[in-house]
C-alpha cells in the first residue's frame with residue numbers, strides 16, 4: 001500500500017484555525033482548508049485563505065476598497081514554519097475595478113507587493129538575523145540567503161521610516177574601511193548617553209559624502225547639535241564647520257590613538273626592512289602586536305617578547321614609548337595644562353627623527369583647539385562610544401555574510417547598529 005501524500009485536514013483543522021485566528025487574524029479574510037502535503041521528511045502545510053463574503057478588496061493604487069473584477073491564479077505565501085515544516089498561505093489575488101486607478105490587483109495584509117514571504121515570516125527571519133549570520137539563518141530555517149537578506153531589508157526600511165530623530169545632541173562621525181570594495185564608508189552615529197546608534201551610512205569619505213548626510217539630517221537638527229566627535233580627516237572638518245559650526249567639535253581619543261598605531265606600524269615595517277637589507281635578523285617581524293597592544297593586555301609570553309624588544313634600542317620602540325607617553329595627556333583636567341603637555345610632547349616627537357610620528361605630531365599641532373575640546377566635552381559626551389560602535393561595525397562587515405554589494409553591507413549595518421524600532425505584534429514568533 002502506498003502512503004497517502006495528501007491528507008485533507010479540512011474538518012480536522014478546527015484547532016489549527018483557532019490557533020491561527022488567535023495569533024494572526026486578518027480582517028476581511030478567513031482561513032479555509034488545510035492540507036498536509038508531501039512525504040515524511042518533506043512535509044509541508046498549506047492553508048487556503050479566502051476573502052470573507054461580501055468584503056471588498058483594497059486597491060493597490062489608492063488603498064481604497066473596490067469591487068472585484070476577477071481573480072488571479074492562486075499563489076503561495078510562505079508563513080512561519082511549524083514543527084520544522086514549511087507553512088504556506090494559498091490565495092488567489094482579486095483584481096479590482098477602481099474608478100481612479102483602473103484594473104488593479106488588491107493589496108493583502110499578510111504580504112507586501114510581489115513578495116512571496118508573508119510579513120510575519122519576514123520579521124521572523126529578520127529577528128533571527130540579529131542573533132546569527134544570514135547564512136546561518138538561511139540554513140536553520142531551510143530558506144535562501146536571498147530571502148533572509150530581503151527580510152532584513154524590509155525590517156530596516158520599516159525601522160528607518162518609523163524611527164525618531166528628535167533630541168539628537170551628539171554625533172560621532174567615523175570611517176570604516178571596506179576591504180571587499182577597497183573603499184571607505186562614512187558612518188554617522190548618535191552618541192548621546194543612553195542612545196547610541198547608527199544614524200546614517202554613505203559611500204566614501206569625501207566632502208560630498210558628509211554633505212549628503214547633513215542634507216538628509218536637515219538644517220534644523222544640525223543647528224541643534226551640541227557635540228560632534230570625528231577624526232582629523234580634512235573633508236569632515238570642512239563640512240562640520242560649515243554645517244554645524246555651533247557644535248563643539250571634538251577630535252576624539254580613539255582616532256588619535258589609531259593614527260599613532262599606524263605610525264608605529266610604519267616605523268616598525270621600515271626598520272625591519274632596513275635590518276634585513278643589512279643582513280640582520282629583523283627582530284620586529286612578529287612583534288607588531290606587542291607594540292600596538294596596551295601593556296595591561298599582554299599575555300605573560302608577550303610580556304617577555306616585549307622586554308626582549310625593548311632591550312634593543314630600536315626606532316619602533318622609541319615610537320612606542322612616545323605613544324605611551326601621550327596616554328597621560330588624557331588624564332588632565334584642565335584644557336590649559338593639557339595643551340601645555342601636548343606642546344611639549346609634539347616638540348619631542350619633532351626631534352625624534354621618526355618621520356611617521358612627526359607626521360602625526362604635525363597633525364595634532366594643526367588641530368590643537370579641536371583636540372583640547374575633548375576636555376570641554378568629556379563630561380557630557382559618552383567617551384568611547386565611537387570606538388565601541390566602530391568595533392561592532394567591523395565585526396558586522398567582517399562576518400561572512402557574503403556582502404558582495406554595498407546594499408547588503410548597508411542593510412547589515414543598519415540592522416545591527418541602528419537600534420531600529422519594530423512594529424508591535426499580536427504574537428511574537430521568536
Ligand SMILES: [Zn+2]
Nearest residue numbers: 059062098101
Ligand atoms: Zn485605486
